[in-house]
Amino acid sequence: MDWKEYGYVGNLRNWRDVGESVIYRPYITIYIHNGNERIPVDALVDSGSDGMVIHAGLAKDLGIDPSKCPHKSLGGATGLKDGFTCTVSYEVEGFPKDTIKTKAIFIPGLPVACLIGQEDFFERFIVQFEKRNNVLKVSKAQK
């Protein structure tokens, strides 16, 4: 099986505490597109997410008009948020030929740029979270 590796991205828990107490999270670069618009973003690989969630601030750059999109709520660990849905496509860095078309939920104020989850990402890829080495290993799932 052909695995591709992606280093987790670290963030200090305290900005003054350089070299100590770093939290590493499994981000992966994806290229989101809608029509001719294409944006490279770091997406958090979230096995707890049903599907793709995108910060609403990216909608305009993707040529999406929220007023023309169906509204939808998103439930999370700490509550419910309102957003809208739109179908987008994306490719994962390292898998340029595998375009994933999915209905994403756009949420204003999402803390991260993007989450990728079960229906869009995990159904298509085999994923190993290797926390002890802070590395994510991804392979294409066989059909």
Add this chain to the structure above:
Amino acid sequence: MKNKGILIKNLGKTHENKWVALSADRKKVVASSISLKTLKEKIGNTKVVYTRILPADTSFAF
């Protein structure tokens, strides 16, 4: 154990809750802004990856 994680250089508190453009290898901050539009104007044609920086003193569960 070998830490293969990426610790972004020149990242600081001023980047929290902002749009940040990282270098293509994600090892350093190229530019940042509250507005994605302003950020894109700042970086021009430079090859970057967009992200948002989570506050350091907050834990997250998505």
